Amino acid sequence: MLVYVDDILVTGNSVRAVDDFIRALSARFVTRDLGDLSFFLGIEAISQANGGLLLSQRQYMLDLLVKANMEHCKPASTPMSTSSTEGDSAAAPPDPTVYRQLVGSLQYLTLSRPDISYAVNRVCQHMHAPDASHFLLVKRILRYVKATLHLGLLLLPSPNMSIQAFSDADWAGSSSDRRSTGGYAVYLSPNLISWQSKKQRTVARSSTGSEYKALANCSAEISWLTSLFTNPVFHAQTKHIEIDFHFFISTKDQITDLTKPLSSSLFAFFGDKLRLCSRPPSTCEGSIR
Structure with a gap:
């Protein structure tokens, strides 16, 4: 259930449970059921033939x-x-x-x-x-x-809950304070669910340093999302992330290039990887190539 002031969005994997909840809510408060999701807080949700949504x-x-x-x-x-x-x-x-x-x-x-x-x-x-x-x-x-x-942002149904993340950073990209910009994109199966482009808090002395700071932010986001998906109950104890391998990918394959201006050709290429889809969405594909 997503609540913003007096706007409520209810979803779930059981239609009966959702209907029962709405009836119980209506018994306690004055409500108006607007039916299937179409428009919420300035965001239009366009249903797809394959069960997906275009936001x-x-x-x-x-x-x-x-x-x-x-x-x-x-x-x-x-x-x-x-x-x-x-x-x-x-x-x-x-x-x-x-x-x-x-x-x-x-x-x-x-x-x-x-x-x-x-x-x-x-x-x-x-x-x-x-x-x-x-x-x-x-x-x-x-x-x-x-x-x-x-x-708009395309969301597709998927049978698995695998998380895939990409992280990147420039080095001393700001001419005013020489701080770097880090960015990440986190996917739940084919769907982009979290992203960020933000200037780092401190000055990195090397490109490796800026990359590690970006990786740390990305790892923290993955850790939080994992705990959210597996157990919504807060625990005081936290689990440490074991890093088994370190690797980097080529710039031409770096999806999360949210750290600098790009040429029009590269911008169009990465825009497709960020799950951006055109209206009508008939040409949208369902996987990250």
């Missing part, structure tokens, strides 16, 4: 573009340019309130759009004192949103 925020994106007066903007193929720089603009600084509102809205959009995680993380780092160059970065993200209104 889309298309209407939310359209409203955001209108809010930013960019509904007629020129689309962009990526959310960031590979040559983007910060702090080098002679134009007047933006209204900080408007900047924070737009960036906050983009943060909510990352619920179904992992492909903009890195770009949104970058603009979030300047909420306190944005300048004109930072506002240009926000506009670039919105131009990419305009070009990809059809994309």
Whole structure:
């Protein structure tokens, strides 16, 4: 059961149990059953013929573009340019309130759009004192949103509960404080269920150091998800993660490249691996290639 103020979403593997729960809830409170899931907190759930769901925020994106007066903007193929720089603009600084509102809205959009995680993380780092160059970065993200209104996050049914994770990091990528950015993506079978792109708290002295910090964050997320799936009861004792092997994969196969701007060809390639699917979703495939 997912509850947000007075909106409730109920699901389960027994239709009878779900119906019994809804009836019991209705006996205690004034409720309205809206039927099968279709729209929840700005996220549209589009049922698939194979039993899957496409989570889309298309209407939310359209409203955001209108809010930013960019509904007629020129689309962009990526959310960031590979040559983007910060702090080098002679134009007047933006209204900080408007900047924070737009960036906050983009943060909510990352619920179904992992492909903009890195770009949104970058603009979030300047909420306190944005300048004109930072506002240009926000506009670039919105131009990419305009070009990809059809994309959403695809979730597919699966008989197994295997967890697969990818982790990556740049090294000293921030020109202002030389801190690195780490990212990870965690899949439950074919479904992307958790992702992050975030600047690391401390400065890494080597690329290996930044990679290990990213791995530590990824391992903590996997540990938490595993405990959530196996036993929802909190235990004071925690289990240590044994690392049997260390290995790295080629950059061209690194799905979690949420640490830097990418070319349009690489961005499109990795976007497919992040389970982003177009409306209508008839061409979506059910596995990570």
